[in-house]
Amino acid sequence: MTGAMAPVPYRVVAREPETADTVTLSLRPxxxxxxxxxPGQFTMLYAFGVGEVPISxxxxxxxxxxxxxxxxxxxxxxxxxxxxxxxxxxxxxxxIGWHLPAxxxxxxxxxxxxxxLAPLRPALTEALGRRDHFRSVTLIVGARTPGDLLFTAAxxxxxxxxxxxxxxxxxxxxxxxxxxxxxxxxxxxxxLDPANTTAMVCGPEIMMRxxxxxxxxxxxxxxDVQVSLERNMRCGVxxxxxxxxxxxxxxxxxxxxxxxxxxxxxxxxxx
Amino acid sequence: xxIDATALAGHPFLAGLPASQLDVLAPLARPxxxxxxxxxxxxxxxxxxxxxxxTGQVALDIHLPGRGTxxxxxxxxxxxxxxxxxxPPYRWHFGAIARTPVETIRFDGAGVRAAMADDAIxxxxxxxxxxxxxxxxxxxxxxxxxxxxxxxxxxx
Numbered sequence: 001m002t003g004a005m006a007p008v009p010y011r012v013v014a015r016e017p018e019t020a021d022t023v024t025l026s027l028r029p030x031x032x033x034x035x036x037x038x039p040g041q042f043t044m045l046y047a048f049g050v051g052e053v054p055i056s057x058x059x060x061x062x063x064x065x066x067x068x069x070x071x072x073x074x075x076x077x078x079x080x081x082x083x084x085x086x087x088x089x090x091x092x093x094x095x096i097g098w099h100l101p102a103x104x105x106x107x108x109x110x111x112x113x114x115x116x117l118a119p120l121r122p123a124l125t126e127a128l129g130r131r132d133h134f135r136s137v138t139l140i141v142g143a144r145t146p147g148d149l150l151f152t153a154a155x156x157x158x159x160x161x162x163x164x165x166x167x168x169x170x171x172x173x174x175x176x177x178x179x180x181x182x183x184x185x186x187x188x189x190x191x192l193d194p195a196n197t198t199a200m201v202c203g204p205e206i207m208m209r210x211x212x213x214x215x216x217x218x219x220x221x222x223x224d225v226q227v228s229l230e231r232n233m234r235c236g237v238x239x240x241x242x243x244x245x246x247x248x249x250x251x252x253x254x255x256x257x258x259x260x261x262x263x264x265x266x267x268x269x270x271x
Numbered sequence: 272x273x274i275d276a277t278a279l280a281g282h283p284f285l286a287g288l289p290a291s292q293l294d295v296l297a298p299l300a301r302p303x304x305x306x307x308x309x310x311x312x313x314x315x316x317x318x319x320x321x322x323x324x325x326t327g328q329v330a331l332d333i334h335l336p337g338r339g340t341x342x343x344x345x346x347x348x349x350x351x352x353x354x355x356x357x358x359p360p361y362r363w364h365f366g367a368i369a370r371t372p373v374e375t376i377r378f379d380g381a382g383v384r385a386a387m388a389d390d391a392i393x394x395x396x397x398x399x400x401x402x403x404x405x406x407x408x409x410x411x412x413x414x415x416x417x418x419x420x421x422x423x424x425x426x427x
Contacts (some may be wrong), residue, residue: 011281148419171414179328186347188350189349
């Protein structure tokens, strides 16, 4: 499997600042790249000499990988600051991604908190590529402030492609005219058929729990709610055990897990 | 303009309420529209009504000396605006303004309080308002956690 064990060199061909601390790196392999990546899977990005971290893939096209990351530690800071033209290592793709429903006519609801929008973007792109397959496609985005919103230039295009896009922030800045409040609260306003709804949720774990609870209260089945869980991914191939969550090794069995499986595990503090 | 029980039942807050109770509430309600920027109420003014939002966004706000009027939260389609009419001293703790064009059902608070003297209606509405209050409290607690910050336990 190309790229599972040894980092494959990729060149940073462009870096697009998204917010003050978040950037999208556009990566192109120097030679053969890693295997094709599915929406919701992740890679391990290696800043040579600094370290390796799991990063969501926010897009893939024309041989390029797009990976969006936030500078919060030494490794992510090094990756964030990598200039165009430099080379980093990529391992992957790893894990199980989003499961877009095969049955037609369902309501698709994507709920993103903060940088959780990054791994949802490929699923949204795929869904909008066959928009007629779904009865509705709704994206709810929550962020701390308007300045923390990702991919703002793409929102109009998503709406034009048939998505209902709702954006809310916890802390409005001067001049913000949009929603104020948490993402789960917006769910109450979404017209959906609970028995025919597929939901994909990515963000802080507490936010995902509250979102899933709101969906379940609407009548959506737990197995139709997918959440992307984050633990301490290291090896990516289910050998090291760092990402264990009860019976799951999230680098292999996740990061996307249906809430029916995830809920009882998230309720155990010791896991 | 009047509003009938069927229209009331179409709002999520009142959905499932027995027809007999909707018939009691209907005379206390009327449809009202607000243009963007129109204020529904001001903080510390007497609280004598509440609104069910049918479409649009209403912002709750408060005036801060030196900062002006600051929006705190928005309430959208299907939401409920106002519960200070339900408890003494019947004055608004915050203000509310239409953030977009808004269609509402406006209720006479004193009339609804009187209707709630009936045990069945009182219990139904008390539980429904408590649900709204609990949801808002939980959402406020979520915001207090500052989940999107960069501290321990934050998501990155």
